[in-house]
Amino acid sequence: MANETIKRDVVILGSGPAGLTAAIYTARANLKPLLIDAPADAEKQTAPGGQLMITTDVENYPGFGEGIQGPELMHEFRKQAQRFGTEFMEAWIREVDLSERPFQLYTDSVTISTETLIIATGASAKWLGIPGEAKVPDGFGGNGVSACATCDGPLPAFRKKVLVVVGGGDTAMEEATFLTRYAAKVYVVHRRDKLRASKIMQDKAFQNEKIEFIWNTTLEEILGTPEDGVTGVRLRNLQTGEESVFDCAGVFVAIGHKPNTDLFKGQLDMDDVGYLKTSGHSTATNIPGVFACGDVQDSVYRQAVTAAGTGCMSAIDAERYLDHLPVAMPSGDEVTIEGEHITPDHKAIITPDGHMIPNTDERESV
Numbered sequence: 001m002a003n004e005t006i007k008r009d010v011v012i013l014g015s016g017p018a019g020l021t022a023a024i025y026t027a028r029a030n031l032k033p034l035l036i037d038a039p040a041d042a043e044k045q046t047a048p049g050g051q052l053m054i055t056t057d058v059e060n061y062p063g064f065g066e067g068i069q070g071p072e073l074m075h076e077f078r079k080q081a082q083r084f085g086t087e088f089m090e091a092w093i094r095e096v097d098l099s100e101r102p103f104q105l106y107t108d109s110v111t112i113s114t115e116t117l118i119i120a121t122g123a124s125a126k127w128l129g130i131p132g133e134a135k136v137p138d139g140f141g142g143n144g145v146s147a148c149a150t151c152d153g154p155l156p157a158f159r160k161k162v163l164v165v166v167g168g169g170d171t172a173m174e175e176a177t178f179l180t181r182y183a184a185k186v187y188v189v190h191r192r193d194k195l196r197a198s199k200i201m202q203d204k205a206f207q208n209e210k211i212e213f214i215w216n217t218t219l220e221e222i223l224g225t226p227e228d229g230v231t232g233v234r235l236r237n238l239q240t241g242e243e244s245v246f247d248c249a250g251v252f253v254a255i256g257h258k259p260n261t262d263l264f265k266g267q268l269d270m271d272d273v274g275y276l277k278t279s280g281h282s283t284a285t286n287i288p289g290v291f292a293c294g295d296v297q298d299s300v301y302r303q304a305v306t307a308a309g310t311g312c313m314s315a316i317d318a319e320r321y322l323d324h325l326p327v328a329m330p331s332g333d334e335v336t337i338e339g340e341h342i343t344p345d346h347k348a349i350i351t352p353d354g355h356m357i358p359n360t361d362e363r364e365s366v
């Protein structure tokens with residue numbers, strides 16, 4: 001039972017690149033944001049700092065000519081957010097009530113009441129759960145095992161090497177095709193004898209001479225040492241039960257992502273996979289005053305820089321909303337904190353009690 005209520009104008013959920021960028025902007029705008037982050041939990045794949053805490057080299061975040069280690073980058077993000085007065089709270093939010101403003105967020109001991117909510121809870125890569133996949137010392141995560149080809153494919157450890165991609169959907173075909181730019185050869189290991197990927201993605205992969213398929217097969221273990229990284233994988237043929245060792249220098253697990261949105265089911269609009277729906281022109285969700293940024297609303301790009309970019313957008317959207325300015329909604333309407341809806345053609349304003357008035361200088365009831 002909650003025994004304390006904290007009131008805020010801006011609450012941010014999640015401390016990855018999106019949440020921390022939203023914190024930097026809202027803190028600099030004097031909105032005194034409270035950033036709530038889930039404690040580190042290996043099973044739920046949450047970690048203060050987000051997904052980049054489990055990787056090593058980040059070579060594509062602008063501003064770091066020599067690259068930077070993921071945890072170090074996130075430390076810098078956090079320092080910058082702290083510098084402008086962001087307040088941090090480590091807590092599990094077990095329930096949210098977004099039915100009216102102020103919105104209510106509940107932990108086991110505290111209720112947080114907020115005028116605006118910025119959701120930056122990210123998405124978690126799905127993993128196989130096999131030996132060798134986890135972080136060192138139990139595995140080689142960040143040292144030969146990845147869930148992001150765009151992020152890690154160009155790293156020296158994978159260049160001109162034999163790589164394995166696991167999966168049979170669009171993501172796996174995309175990852176495999178991308179990796180052929182750098183790798184000597186890419187083997188797609190799939191547990192069935194046909195792919196789930198769309199025809200166009202399949203055709204692209206089949207036509208690529210650097211891609212080969214290992215059908216009806218699963219990965220049982222990733223082999224190597226923490227010092228040298230991945231040296232191979234142990235495979236099992238599902239038809240014969242036969243096991244074999246296959247030499248490779250890297251494994252890309254491409255079996256999908258799960259956006260961290262369970263908390264918002266039934267309250268916020270999501271796509272079939274669970275990604276939050278936002279307006280094309282803002283980070284507004286279907287509930288006025290609730291904004292979403294980063295991987296939690298982006299099934300396409302999923303990069304630190306795009307997460308940071310939308311984190312900035314969320315902060316500016318929240319600021320506009322609190323300043324009584326209209327913010328674009330997924331429906332195409334714009335909405336103000338007073339609950340006025342401006343129609344997509346900007347010709348009319350619908351007041352909270354349902355009256356429609358023309359959006360002109362001389363407003364009259366119609």
Ligand SMILES: Cc1cc2nc3c(=O)[nH]c(=O)nc-3n(C[C@H](O)[C@H](O)[C@H](O)COP(=O)(O)OP(=O)(O)OC[C@H]3O[C@@H](n4cnc5c(N)ncnc54)[C@H](O)[C@@H]3O)c2cc1C
Pocket residue numbers: 013014015016017018019036037038039045046047048049050051052054055057058059060061091092093120121122123124125146147148151152260263293294295296302303304305307
């Ligand atoms: C192995 C790996 C390597 C990568 N390398 C690169 C790279 O080189 N370059 C690049 O640009 N991108 C890279 N990425 C992708 C990049 O990490 C993500 O695009 C980025 O972190 C997304 O940022 P985010 O803020 O949206 O979410 P995340 O970084 O996922 O952060 C989400 C935050 O929300 C918190 N959270 C989750 N659920 C809750 C909850 N219920 N309540 C409170 N908090 C919650 C988590 O603890 C976490 O702090 C990599 C990803 C992985 C997995």
